[in-house]
Amino acid sequence: MDLNTINSMSYEEFLDIFGNIIERCPIITAAIWSQFPFASVTELENSVYDFIESLPLTGKEGILRCHPDLAGRDLMRGTLTDESQTEQAQAGLTALTPKERETLNLLNSQYKAKFGFPFVICAKMSDKNKIMRELASRLQNEQSQELQIGIAEVKKICHLRVNDLFLNVKLPTKL
Ligand SMILES: NC(=O)N[C@H]1NC(=O)NC1=O
Numbered sequence: 001m002d003l004n005t006i007n008s009m010s011y012e013e014f015l016d017i018f019g020n021i022i023e024r025c026p027i028i029t030a031a032i033w034s035q036f037p038f039a040s041v042t043e044l045e046n047s048v049y050d051f052i053e054s055l056p057l058t059g060k061e062g063i064l065r066c067h068p069d070l071a072g073r074d075l076m077r078g079t080l081t082d083e084s085q086t087e088q089a090q091a092g093l094t095a096l097t098p099k100e101r102e103t104l105n106l107l108n109s110q111y112k113a114k115f116g117f118p119f120v121i122c123a124k125m126s127d128k129n130k131i132m133r134e135l136a137s138r139l140q141n142e143q144s145q146e147l148q149i150g151i152a153e154v155k156k157i158c159h160l161r162v163n164d165l166f167l168n169v170k171l172p173t174k175l
Helices: 001-009 011-018 026-035 041-054 058-064 073-077 084-089 098-115 128-138 143-168
Strands: none
Touching: 011 026, 011 143, 026 041, 041 058, 041 143, 058 143, 073 084, 084 143, 098 128, 098 143
């Protein structure tokens, strides 16, 4: 897919394809359509990141809260987004032993109880062992630090999702 194609999309088409570049936050995709046309993919990504940075702390916390727990309830119920399902599978989180799942769930609960939002990490850039270690280590941080790290991870996830869309997307023939 090229930029010209994107720049000629209606906001409905743009939302259909790019609506989940930030997990369960289509409002961000809808907002950046106002910045059309984009001169580059980087410019598109930067407008997402600028929008996120313009939010108050509660808005940033809200973005983190839209993320499903890793190997959590949504994975067990089959209610993850396609993107999150692929990312968690790639990190090995869909094939945990019961003991590993129990440990991860416990750490996730401790993290949420301490910070008020879920532990977020770019799963595709990690694996199950690294995720467990990072979670245990980040649990020791201050809340403000974790908000910053979590949002940095959201941006990494977004970057990979945008890349994927540019490489793989099959556009509706109508476009
Ligand atoms: N909690 C959390 O990190 N969730 C996410 N990470 C990722 O790579 N995809 C997600 O949905």
